[in-house]
Amino acid sequence: MKIATTLIVWVYLVTATILEVVIYSEFPGSTLINLSIGILAASKAVLIVMYYMHLKYEPRPIQYLILPPTFLVAVLILTLVFSVGH
Amino acid sequence: MLGVYLATVPPTVGIWSSLFNLYNVFGAIAAILVISYLVYNVVKYRRREGHDEAVEERGEEKVNWRKVLFTLAITSSVLFVVELQTFNSVPLIVPPQSSDPLNIGVVGHQWSWTFVYPNGDRLVGNLTVPAGRVVILNITSTDVTHSFAITGLDVAVDANAGRYNSLWFTAPDAGSTYTIRCKELCGVGHAFMTAKMTVVDQATFNAWIQSTGGKPGS
Amino acid sequence: MDPINGGQARIMNSWLRRWLFTTYHKDIGLLYFVTSLWFGFIGSILALLIRTQLSVPGNTLLSPGSYDQAVTMHGLIMILWFLSPLAIGLANYFVPTQIGAADLALPRLNALGYWLYLAGGLMAALGFFMPGGNANSGWTSYAPLSSAQYSPGPGPTFAFAGLILLAVSITLGSVNFLLTIAYLRAPGMTFSKMPMFTWFIAFTMLQMLLAFPTLISALLMLMADRVIGTFYFTSSSGGALLWDQLFWFFGHPEVYVVLLPAFGVVAEILPVFSGRHLAERKVILGATALIVVPLSYLVWTHHMFITGINLSTQEVYSVSTLIISLPFDLIILAFIGTMTRGRISLKTPMLFAIGSILLFIIGGITGVFLSSFVLDVVFRGTYYVVAHFHYVMVGAAIFGLIGGIYYWLPKMTGRMYNERVGKVHFVLSFIGFNLLYFPMFFLIDMPRRYSTYPADAGWTGLNQLATVGAFIFALAQIGLVYNLVSTVRSGPIAPPNPWGAETLEWTSPVSEQPVSTGRDDNRMGGSGLWDSPLRAVLPIGTPHQNIGSSTGPILGMGAGGMPGGGTKGDYAHGAEHQSSRPVSLGLAAVVSVLGIGLLQYWYGLPVLFLGGAILAWTLVGWARDDLHGRFSIDELLGQRWPFHETVKLKLGMWIFLTTEVVVFGSILGSYLFIRSQVPYWPAPGSIHDIPLGLTNTLVLLTSSLTVVVAVHAIREGNQRLLLAGLCSTFILGAVFMGIKGSEWYQLFHLENAFNFTAGLPASVYYFTTGLHGAHVLAGMLVTLYLIKRTLNGGFSKENHFAVENFGLYWHFVDILWVFIFPLFYLI
Numbered sequence A: 001m002k003i004a005t006t007l008i009v010w011v012y013l014v015t016a017t018i019l020e021v022v023i024y025s026e027f028p029g030s031t032l033i034n035l036s037i038g039i040l041a042a043s044k045a046v047l048i049v050m051y052y053m054h055l056k057y058e059p060r061p062i063q064y065l066i067l068p069p070t071f072l073v074a075v076l077i078l079t080l081v082f083s084v085g086h
Numbered sequence B: 001m002l003g004v005y006l007a008t009v010p011p012t013v014g015i016w017s018s019l020f021n022l023y024n025v026f027g028a029i030a031a032i033l034v035i036s037y038l039v040y041n042v043v044k045y046r047r048r049e050g051h052d053e054a055v056e057e058r059g060e061e062k063v064n065w066r067k068v069l070f071t072l073a074i075t076s077s078v079l080f081v082v083e084l085q086t087f088n089s090v091p092l093i094v095p096p097q098s099s100d101p102l103n104i105g106v107v108g109h110q111w112s113w114t115f116v117y118p119n120g121d122r123l124v125g126n127l128t129v130p131a132g133r134v135v136i137l138n139i140t141s142t143d144v145t146h147s148f149a150i151t152g153l154d155v156a157v158d159a160n161a162g163r164y165n166s167l168w169f170t171a172p173d174a175g176s177t178y179t180i181r182c183k184e185l186c187g188v189g190h191a192f193m194t195a196k197m198t199v200v201d202q203a204t205f206n207a208w209i210q211s212t213g214g215k216p217g218s
Numbered sequence C: 001m002d003p004i005n006g007g008q009a010r011i012m013n014s015w016l017r018r019w020l021f022t023t024y025h026k027d028i029g030l031l032y033f034v035t036s037l038w039f040g041f042i043g044s045i046l047a048l049l050i051r052t053q054l055s056v057p058g059n060t061l062l063s064p065g066s067y068d069q070a071v072t073m074h075g076l077i078m079i080l081w082f083l084s085p086l087a088i089g090l091a092n093y094f095v096p097t098q099i100g101a102a103d104l105a106l107p108r109l110n111a112l113g114y115w116l117y118l119a120g121g122l123m124a125a126l127g128f129f130m131p132g133g134n135a136n137s138g139w140t141s142y143a144p145l146s147s148a149q150y151s152p153g154p155g156p157t158f159a160f161a162g163l164i165l166l167a168v169s170i171t172l173g174s175v176n177f178l179l180t181i182a183y184l185r186a187p188g189m190t191f192s193k194m195p196m197f198t199w200f201i202a203f204t205m206l207q208m209l210l211a212f213p214t215l216i217s218a219l220l221m222l223m224a225d226r227v228i229g230t231f232y233f234t235s236s237s238g239g240a241l242l243w244d245q246l247f248w249f250f251g252h253p254e255v256y257v258v259l260l261p262a263f264g265v266v267a268e269i270l271p272v273f274s275g276r277h278l279a280e281r282k283v284i285l286g287a288t289a290l291i292v293v294p295l296s297y298l299v300w301t302h303h304m305f306i307t308g309i310n311l312s313t314q315e316v317y318s319v320s321t322l323i324i325s326l327p328f329d330l331i332i333l334a335f336i337g338t339m340t341r342g343r344i345s346l347k348t349p350m351l352f353a354i355g356s357i358l359l360f361i362i363g364g365i366t367g368v369f370l371s372s373f374v375l376d377v378v379f380r381g382t383y384y385v386v387a388h389f390h391y392v393m394v395g396a397a398i399f400g401l402i403g404g405i406y407y408w409l410p411k412m413t414g415r416m417y418n419e420r421v422g423k424v425h426f427v428l429s430f431i432g433f434n435l436l437y438f439p440m441f442f443l444i445d446m447p448r449r450y451s452t453y454p455a456d457a458g459w460t461g462l463n464q465l466a467t468v469g470a471f472i473f474a475l476a477q478i479g480l481v482y483n484l485v486s487t488v489r490s491g492p493i494a495p496p497n498p499w500g501a502e503t504l505e506w507t508s509p510v511s512e513q514p515v516s517t518g519r520d521d522n523r524m525g526g527s528g529l530w531d532s533p534l535r536a537v538l539p540i541g542t543p544h545q546n547i548g549s550s551t552g553p554i555l556g557m558g559a560g561g562m563p564g565g566g567t568k569g570d571y572a573h574g575a576e577h578q579s580s581r582p583v584s585l586g587l588a589a590v591v592s593v594l595g596i597g598l599l600q601y602w603y604g605l606p607v608l609f610l611g612g613a614i615l616a617w618t619l620v621g622w623a624r625d626d627l628h629g630r631f632s633i634d635e636l637l638g639q640r641w642p643f644h645e646t647v648k649l650k651l652g653m654w655i656f657l658t659t660e661v662v663v664f665g666s667i668l669g670s671y672l673f674i675r676s677q678v679p680y681w682p683a684p685g686s687i688h689d690i691p692l693g694l695t696n697t698l699v700l701l702t703s704s705l706t707v708v709v710a711v712h713a714i715r716e717g718n719q720r721l722l723l724a725g726l727c728s729t730f731i732l733g734a735v736f737m738g739i740k741g742s743e744w745y746q747l748f749h750l751e752n753a754f755n756f757t758a759g760l761p762a763s764v765y766y767f768t769t770g771l772h773g774a775h776v777l778a779g780m781l782v783t784l785y786l787i788k789r790t791l792n793g794g795f796s797k798e799n800h801f802a803v804e805n806f807g808l809y810w811h812f813v814d815i816l817w818v819f820i821f822p823l824f825y826l827i
């Protein structure tokens, strides 16, 4: 991985963070806005995992390793939130 | 006198016990079959004196897919049948669309049950309901989690602080009594957290509830 | 000096050193084995107390308070300090030997796991002696009964903290075992040849790996509630349901964690004693790997059918529970099919294996009953459930493991047990067991955890049957103890492979000495053993080096009783294998937990500080060991499929990070749950300072950049840039912590002090950012170590894996903040 890539990722991370704050302060509150902030955060996480943590360049088995816990956490959160009420 | 018998079985008990019977039948058959197969094998192929030296070849075995699929097919059809019946028994949990249910609040606390009647009356440890009427209990707790169960009516639900859970039943026979127990550990008084439920006929119930100041069943 | 006494002192000394400092897998295995049996003994005493109390209605032998402690600790101790660790003990001893590895991948971590397990157990047991007694809210520790308000006092705090230690121990252990199995198999030991026991331990570890982190999170929140007064489980917005979900998300996989090692043992015993191959091996493995393991994580709300969760959740989880019973069906039929056309030899191990299968059939079928959410309305919370899970946990799991003990005893001690006593042990256990638990299936209307019951409830007869069964079952275990002790002391010398088994542990040159030092790559030399087809190499005529020198293991059951007890002096060979750091970390854990539990008294804080000091001292020592290469771990590339190109420690770090994903996933999940339930939440910006949060986010993101630079630098051999990168990372970390600290300080001094006890928003904020901060702090400590090592010239182009691994960790901590920032500041 080149240093340039590293820097580009960093610039994205910073920009996305600032964007999150801008979105929040311009349009606070609504679900849609929360969603877009969430997507920005997720995209940052993916970039860090892929480039900084090098997952993009690791062998397959290691790449797959991260899927089960992510999936389980998703199931846990969905069940938590949707098991009460109707 | 089957008719009489049926008439006096509370609907929740009818649902639960016929479901239980179904599971018992299939469960017992399955257990007997598999255990017999096990015991048969152990007895039949037991090493006997004198045969001890027999050398046994240990060839690698191929997966017998047909057997696997057959097993899966049999088991899943049994499971399907019983689960279907479970889904059909959901009315045990979901109150019927009754025109005239009686709603009573239940509050669990360490270590007794308080019943809140529609007229605002609160009674500790004593639930009185009219016979033959759909009763819906809305259950909550003021402290730890309890679990409200009426022995003999096959209904139960947890009582959580800050939330309401409900259950329903109809008790057919005036004059009968039931014991209410707590099924979730709630501290040192858990085993003693009981209450009594008395079934009276509708007229007696109305009279009783009016004597305590409220309107019946509003 | 008296030469004899001097000699004895020396022997004593080296005996102590061996057991305290060992990192050798067989020694650790024996430590687990013996310790778990002791915990089993304590748990059994509690069980007999329970059964005696219930033998007559209205009994006053135990007060309700004591009874609650007894059931609670009986459950916890039996499941977590007896059953699982017994399996872990066998796994420690036999997994490496079965796959031809000289030790586990990370021996010191293995030792640490044992000491944390013991530390946790001691804390949990200590709870009984505290004012107010021990934990008393059931092994499920349902909130809010387990909160400080309803279970006050240091006893429960000790028990819960002990549980945390145990959960950490198990999580570390699972990383270690998975790494070992993935990485250290001998040449030729492919997955398709791997013995069943090792396979099932691998499955067990996969279950532990992602189940226990949730328990850790839940317990940490519970401890925060108890110690600093947050509201995770005491408010009605999170409360009981949140605990139920988190606990059972751990709890259901945990029941398979308990079961699967026993299945592994049974799968070893059956073919050996039937003289046949295991039938449908591939089906068993496939069913477990593809259905049991993944699906076990997706059935947990079947424990919550009547908690008030909605109907659709009940339906979904009822169906998933049914699906998971299908693979068990296949496994059991394959087990039974293995015996068909065999020559079944009914020796004790086989008897227990058969018993295990038989009892599992009953336990499994009643499990299907419980999966019906309508039937469960009545079953839930009654003795029907108690009967079900004892059939699986005691019947299937303990019977299976006892079979394993008999099976491997000749290997572990070099001696044979007494077959007749073994058979009597089995028969009495089987009768006692069924008499004990079968009646409970008929106690459908008797609630669990009743400290006593009235005479007119109609439960007396069944309870008395159970009590009689309990005493028969307990007395039967004298057979086990007798066999263990007498085998070690005076059993006849065992032939090298008494059962004619085919797995590698029976052929491996067995001695109690470490086969290699901790320094090499932990793999037995390419003996070529596995290059030839499995059958050709097997046991016939392997010299059994075990004989006569091997009885040291059973924790020095008296030096005199051991034939040729030469192992102790010789053990010096393994000195490289010894480390004092694990046991001293265990001590640090005990002292710290004591401090936390006693915080309500004036001396709590000093004790806590003492614990912290021991911890710091140990960590510095550990780091110095590493700096001086005293216990270096190789950094070789993997050679076994599928991890050819992967560095061992990197794989370890990734496996570890999966557990961290679950830890924080469940914490953030709890936050989201609370947010979805709570009626009021302060608007973003009204409490937390967004510009400060933004600055901090940018600081942390930048620190990730500097780590990348550092890794990059050393890959190219540039040590100065590495140093610069590490130092900037440390500084940025420090800035982050500084800003965080000032934020906390300001919040505490708001007009309406936003402190730990200021309500739910404060609870989740402090807990989440606090735990994250602790991770940053830990990362900073590692940076210090790396800086020191860089200054010593410890890194080079070829040797820099520690930096890379630290990078992985640091980026992960960064990612956590990427989510925490918007969740807590912006949304």
Ligand code: HEM
Residues within 6 Å of the ligand: C140, C255, C256, C258, C259, C302, C303, C321, C322, C324, C325, C328, C363, C364, C365, C366, C367, C368, C370, C371, C372, C376, C379, C380, C381, C385, C388, C389, C392, C393, C397
């Ligand atoms: C076919 C397999 C199984 C099925 C379908 C099954 C199903 C269930 C269900 C639905 C419950 C919840 C009952 C309730 O709380 O009302 C339950 C409880 C339990 N099961 Fe199983 N189970 C199975 C196998 C096992 C195994 C293998 C173990 C352990 C080795 C186990 C241990 C437990 C325990 C400990 C509980 C009760 C926990 C508690 O409330 O304290 N089960 N089982």
Ligand SMILES: [Cu+2]
Residues within 6 Å of the ligand: B146, B147, B182, B183, B184, B185, B186, B187, B189, B190, B191, B193
């Ligand atoms: Cu209770």
Ligand SMILES: [Cu+2]
Residues within 6 Å of the ligand: C251, C252, C255, C299, C300, C302, C303
């Ligand atoms: Cu379960």
